[in-house]
Amino acid sequence: MAEILNKCPICGGRLEYSVLMQFTKDYQIKLNGKLAKNSRNSDVSPMECGFISCITCDFHTNCDLECEENHNIKIYQEDGVYMYEDER
Structure with a gap:
């Protein structure tokens, strides 16, 4: 039977959903050809x-x-709600 996934199905603890993100770290190239120490994320x-x-x-x-x-x-x-079924 399907249940709402609002706690850990193993221990009952709190759950987190981690979204993996990507970004670039941009450095300016100085006049001497080296990278600047400061950077920005974009x-x-x-x-x-x-x-x-x-x-x-x-x-x-x-x-x-x-x-x-x-x-x-x-x-x-299901309709934006996380559900789970224990198939044991």
């Missing part, structure tokens, strides 16, 4: 990838929301 954008992890135990998914450990838990989104 093009901050998501890589459209994220994973779920528990802050208490070692439960986590990969970016396809597949469980990394040998847990038979299926995670998916």
Whole structure:
């Protein structure tokens, strides 16, 4: 039976969703040909990838929301809500 994924399905701890971001670190090239010490970040954008992890135990998914450990838990989104089914 599907349940809302609002806590860790293993230990009941809090969950985090981590969005992987990418950006460039831009340095100016000085007149002497060396890079300046100061830089700026630009093009901050998501890589459209994220994973779920528990802050208490070692439960986590990969970016396809597949469980990394040998847990038979299926995670998916339904109308923007994270759901899971324990297929044990």
